[in-house]
Amino acid sequence: MPSPSLDFWFDLASNYSYLSVMRIEALAARAGVAVRWRPFLLGPILDALGWEGPPFVVQKEKGAYVWQDMPRQCRKYALPWQQPTEFPRRTVLATRIAVLADDEPWLPDWCRTVMTRNYGDDREVDSPEAVAHMLTALGLPAQRLIEEAGSDANRARLRERTQTARGLGIFGAPTFFVGEAMFWGNDRLEDAIEAALCPPQNQDIV
Amino acid sequence: MPSPSLDFWFDLASNYSYLSVMRIEALAARAGVAVRWRPFLLGPILDALGWEGPPFVVQKEKGAYVWQDMPRQCRKYALPWQQPTEFPRRTVLATRIAVLADDEPWLPDWCRTVMTRNYGDDREVDSPEAVAHMLTALGLPAQRLIEEAGSDANRARLRERTQTARGLGIFGAPTFFVGEAMFWGNDRLEDAIEAALCPPQNQDIV
Numbered sequence: 583m584p585s586p587s588l589d590f591w592f593d594l595a596s597n598y599s600y601l602s603v604m605r606i607e608a609l610a611a612r613a614g615v616a617v618r619w620r621p622f623l624l625g626p627i628l629d630a631l632g633w634e635g636p637p638f639v640v641q642k643e644k645g646a647y648v649w650q651d652m653p654r655q656c657r658k659y660a661l662p663w664q665q666p667t668e669f670p671r672r673t674v675l676a677t678r679i680a681v682l683a684d685d686e687p688w689l690p691d692w693c694r695t696v697m698t699r700n701y702g703d704d705r706e707v708d709s710p711e712a713v714a715h716m717l718t719a720l721g722l723p724a725q726r727l728i729e730e731a732g733s734d735a736n737r738a739r740l741r742e743r744t745q746t747a748r749g750l751g752i753f754g755a756p757t758f759f760v761g762e763a764m765f766w767g768n769d770r771l772e773d774a775i776e777a778a779l780c781p782p783q784n785q786d787i788v
Numbered sequence: 789m790p791s792p793s794l795d796f797w798f799d800l801a802s803n804y805s806y807l808s809v810m811r812i813e814a815l816a817a818r819a820g821v822a823v824r825w826r827p828f829l830l831g832p833i834l835d836a837l838g839w840e841g842p843p844f845v846v847q848k849e850k851g852a853y854v855w856q857d858m859p860r861q862c863r864k865y866a867l868p869w870q871q872p873t874e875f876p877r878r879t880v881l882a883t884r885i886a887v888l889a890d891d892e893p894w895l896p897d898w899c900r901t902v903m904t905r906n907y908g909d910d911r912e913v914d915s916p917e918a919v920a921h922m923l924t925a926l927g928l929p930a931q932r933l934i935e936e937a938g939s940d941a942n943r944a945r946l947r948e949r950t951q952t953a954r955g956l957g958i959f960g961a962p963t964f965f966v967g968e969a970m971f972w973g974n975d976r977l978e979d980a981i982e983a984a985l986c987p988p989q990n991q992d993i994v
Contacts, residue, residue: 631847631849633847641837641839641959643837643957643959644959644960646957647957647959647970647972650969650970651971651972651976654979654983658979751849751852751853753847753849753850753853754850763856764853764856765857766853766857767975769973769975770857773860773864777860
């Protein structure tokens, strides 16, 4: 039997992705489930689906609720929270860095750093200055990584990643996959880990 | 201090309302939280919000996912499940009965009966025959209740109920209220019960 694993698709600008980015490593490690981090950009997918922007922005009532829900969820999970004064924040360079890092050991740290700066401190996370500051704080070669992140090859890698997400039928973030079984939303993180541990439960999905 | 309670707003046609209708009584009773059942019609609210129909119907990718999510949720909660061949099903008469029952002791039983017939047995739940059959099985005077449910006074009561839901900012079902704090979705049922038990946690909602 292959060792249990799941794919974790998330968008660094997404507020519910924040909750999973912060929670997944400890939960998966405790369960003995390997996680493949798959940062992507949700924006182009929503455009392609014809949804006319993030649901929380387009549907004002739902958007208003989200800012009531988020502080409670953060309190529940003991995560820092400050309602961002800008939403969704631009995160293209930060995501290019994440895609460049791919399976580097510092990828989770990078994502947590970006997420807590945006949702814990209400600060922008995409200017070259902010990105350099965060990379340096992680002991990484900021200048070189920023250059590589902006290379044609890496831009193409992010576009491909996002195309792959679309091909998988992803319509929101975070989304987890255990084999072909899709689990949408931070509220399904525990279910996805459970499913990774009990593969027979995944077989009978309609 | 007032005894802990929450308001439970749900739509008898809604699949995620099914999960909460089946779960709430046991969970709330164990926690010592009183539940006010508030059936309403989501359709007119979605119309008023300009959302052009149920999100799971309008947004096909999300809709496809829902039929992957529902059997897993039902397995998790040990609830019967058959994917309905018609969605959303018409439930106007069934909802008028529910509104007529208001705080009657048989209201929860009525809602569970309608829900399990729709989502557990894939059968229609709104014809006078089906409604009479279900009421009779609960030992209730079917003919009289169906007549009263269709009266002008009771139709007006359902319209008012739905207007009240709209005034509360409800945009989906199920939705729970603990005081003014809104909790949207079956995934928030446990949080809402928790909040009802710890009112100070509700005070600092932005």
